Amino acid sequence: xxxxNILEVREIATFYGAIQALHGVDLDVAKGEIATLIGANGAGxxxxxxxxxxxxxxxxxxxxxxxEEIVKxxxxxxxxxxxxQVPEGRRIFPRMSVFENLQMGATISDPxxxxxxxxxxxxxxxxxxxxxxxxxxxxxxxxxxxxxxxRALMSRPRLLLLDEPSLGLAPLVVQQIFEAIxxxxxxxxxxxxxxxxxxxxxxxxxxxGYVLVNGRVRLSGTGAxxxxxxxxxxxxxxxxxx
Amino acid sequence: xxxFSQQLINAITLGAIYGLIAIGxxxxxxxxGMINFAHGEVFMIGAFISLIGFMICSLLGIGSAxxxxxxxxxxxxxxxxxxxxxxxxxxxxxxRGSFRLAPLISAIGVSIVLQNxxxxxxxxxxxxxxxxxxxxxxxxxxxxxxxxxTWLQIIIVAVTLVLMTGFTWVIARTPLGRQxxxxxxxxxxxxxxxxxxxxxISLTFVMGAALAAVAGMLFLMYYGVxxxxxxxxxxxxxxxxxVLGGIGSLPGAMLGGLLIGLIEVFWAGYFSSEYKDVAVxxxxxxxxxxxxxxxxxxxxxxxx
Ligand SMILES: Nc1ncnc2c1ncn2[C@@H]1O[C@H](COP(=O)(O)OP(=O)(O)O)[C@@H](O)[C@H]1O
Ligand SMILES: [Mg+2]
Numbered sequence: 001x002x003x004x005n006i007l008e009v010r011e012i013a014t015f016y017g018a019i020q021a022l023h024g025v026d027l028d029v030a031k032g033e034i035a036t037l038i039g040a041n042g043a044g045x046x047x048x049x050x051x052x053x054x055x056x057x058x059x060x061x062x063x064x065x066x067x068e069e070i071v072k073x074x075x076x077x078x079x080x081x082x083x084x085q086v087p088e089g090r091r092i093f094p095r096m097s098v099f100e101n102l103q104m105g106a107t108i109s110d111p112x113x114x115x116x117x118x119x120x121x122x123x124x125x126x127x128x129x130x131x132x133x134x135x136x137x138x139x140x141x142x143x144x145x146x147x148x149x150x151r152a153l154m155s156r157p158r159l160l161l162l163d164e165p166s167l168g169l170a171p172l173v174v175q176q177i178f179e180a181i182x183x184x185x186x187x188x189x190x191x192x193x194x195x196x197x198x199x200x201x202x203x204x205x206x207x208x209g210y211v212l213v214n215g216r217v218r219l220s221g222t223g224a225x226x227x228x229x230x231x232x233x234x235x236x237x238x239x240x241x242x
Numbered sequence: 243x244x245x246f247s248q249q250l251i252n253a254i255t256l257g258a259i260y261g262l263i264a265i266g267x268x269x270x271x272x273x274x275g276m277i278n279f280a281h282g283e284v285f286m287i288g289a290f291i292s293l294i295g296f297m298i299c300s301l302l303g304i305g306s307a308x309x310x311x312x313x314x315x316x317x318x319x320x321x322x323x324x325x326x327x328x329x330x331x332x333x334x335x336x337x338r339g340s341f342r343l344a345p346l347i348s349a350i351g352v353s354i355v356l357q358n359x360x361x362x363x364x365x366x367x368x369x370x371x372x373x374x375x376x377x378x379x380x381x382x383x384x385x386x387x388x389x390x391x392t393w394l395q396i397i398i399v400a401v402t403l404v405l406m407t408g409f410t411w412v413i414a415r416t417p418l419g420r421q422x423x424x425x426x427x428x429x430x431x432x433x434x435x436x437x438x439x440x441x442x443i444s445l446t447f448v449m450g451a452a453l454a455a456v457a458g459m460l461f462l463m464y465y466g467v468x469x470x471x472x473x474x475x476x477x478x479x480x481x482x483x484x485v486l487g488g489i490g491s492l493p494g495a496m497l498g499g500l501l502i503g504l505i506e507v508f509w510a511g512y513f514s515s516e517y518k519d520v521a522v523x524x525x526x527x528x529x530x531x532x533x534x535x536x537x538x539x540x541x542x543x544x545x546x
Contacts, residue, residue, distance in 0.1 A: 053434055055430060055433060055434075074433075074438075075433040075434060076433055076436045076437060076438045076439070079433075079434060079435065079436040080436050084434075084435075085434050087431065087434060091428055091430070091431040091434075093423070093424055093427045093428060093431070094427060095423070095427055096420075096423065096424070096427070100420060103417075103420060104420060104421075104424050104432070104435050104437075105435060107417070107421065107435045107436045107437055108435070108436035151435070155435070155436065
């Protein structure tokens with residue numbers, strides 16, 4: 001019995017002007033799982049996550065979300081169907097308060113459950129509750145990452161795309177973030193597609209992993225399989241077990 | 243003292259009108275980083291629609307001035323908003339993502355088109371608007387001089403205050419305003435959260451145009467006469483106001499408008515009315531040299 005896929009990416013090619021960043025990417029994410037995508041800097045990981053959200057738009061190929069073709073939809077329409085992204089670099093609105101950033105996260109949701117949703121985010125990241133009136137631009141890196149995740153959760157997504165959430169954070173904070181990601185998947189039932197350079201953490205957490213090399217999927221398998229794979233160990237894990 | 247007070251009253255009135263126009267420049271710049279050089283023409287269109295509106299009111303026999311003003315206000319805001327929307331849709335949106343100067347050149351084109359269109363449709367000669375509100379109130383007399391504030395000046399400042407307060411509230415407190423600020427700070431991220439960016443930009447043009455329409459109506463009532471060319475100078479002065487206050491900043495646009503009104507009126511009142519525009523632009527040059535972000539421009543302190 002195959003799992004039901006919430007995301008099916010087929011033959012996706014994406015260009016920046018004349019430069020091709022993705023050369024026919026295929027991958028699946030099953031409902032309820034944590035899938036991860038690892039790869040070196042410049043492999044095209046961020047481009048893939050952004051292409052799933054329609055910005056930049058794929059030049060060719062198909063992306064199905066919950067059975068529906070979304071590859072031609074504008075970004076805000078894709079998001080409305082239940083895809084949320086925590087983008088590379090977090091992209092917190094710097095001149096908005098923590099609270100307003102969370103309000104922005106709830107742009108597409110029913111105002112009736114705003115209170116409940118924000119309580120949930122504050123319960124997950126009490127730091128945000130303490131700093132609700134502080135401007136986003138003045139938060140520390142870890143706090144910004146918590147805010148970016150909280151903001152994405154405010155839309156009650158069915159698929160959460162996370163782009164290198166551990167980048168530039170202290171080990172203790174990285175651990176906190178990964179714990180939160182695990183909890184979001186287990187307790188909230190949100191499907192997670194996690195992009196990481198921190199391959200060890202990501203593969204340990206994930207049910208399924210993909211390795212992206214120069215815009216192509218080079219390897220795939222369960223998290224445990226990839227952790228044991230010699231090529232993966234050599235390229236992504238040497239000394240990287242932080 | 244009396245002369246000074248009188249000039250102050252006149253300056254605040256003029257500054258209110260400039261401030262209303264300046265908001266349109268500053269909002270559009272804030273959200274898409276473009277100077278909408280056609281905005282002065284949008285103001286001019288607003289003045290002409292108001293002129294037509296007042297004529298319709300008098301044809302319909304609407305004698306009550308407050309009612310006529312309210313009707314014309316709504317009419318001018320609605321029609322001018324459509325112009326603002328159409329300009330963005332036809333002349334700017336297709337160029338988004340093109341090179342930086344493209345929309346600017348397009349804006350100058352729109353400006354010329356609108357001027358010529360109104361010149362052809364309404365004639366080149368100045369059009370008198372008639373006096374809709376007359377009378378005033380003598381505040382005090384000194385040095386053999388009556389310091390007077392007209393009802394019209396009170397209306398202009400009151401309408402401006404109400405609109406600016408309402409507008410500031412929309413930007414600061416409503417979902418629409420929040421989405422506009424989000425687009426201003428990070429358009430791509432706003433889209434990733436489900437904001438329809440194109441619609442938000444359209445609404446920004448619509449709001450700026452509606453405020454310019456109000457300025458157009460107030461200008462018509464204040465000066466009593468308009469022509470197809472009024473948008474040029476008023477537009478440049480309001481743009482100066484926006485830059486002076488700090489382009490992109492809403493309170494800055496209001497403050498800048500007030501300051502431009504003060505500079506222009508006091509220069510004309512104490513030095514020479516021929517050189518009042520020179521004075522305004524000299525100030526602009528000084529600000530750009532010594533404080534390019536304007537008075538209330540945002541300093542870049544965020545770490546992102
Ligand atoms: N906005 C852009 N314009 C042009 N090229 C880009 C842009 N963003 C990324 N690229 C290029 O696309 C390739 C993939 O980049 P990216 O998706 O950011 O990789 P990763 O997230 O795996 O580090 C790189 O070669 C990068 O230089
Ligand atoms: Mg990346």
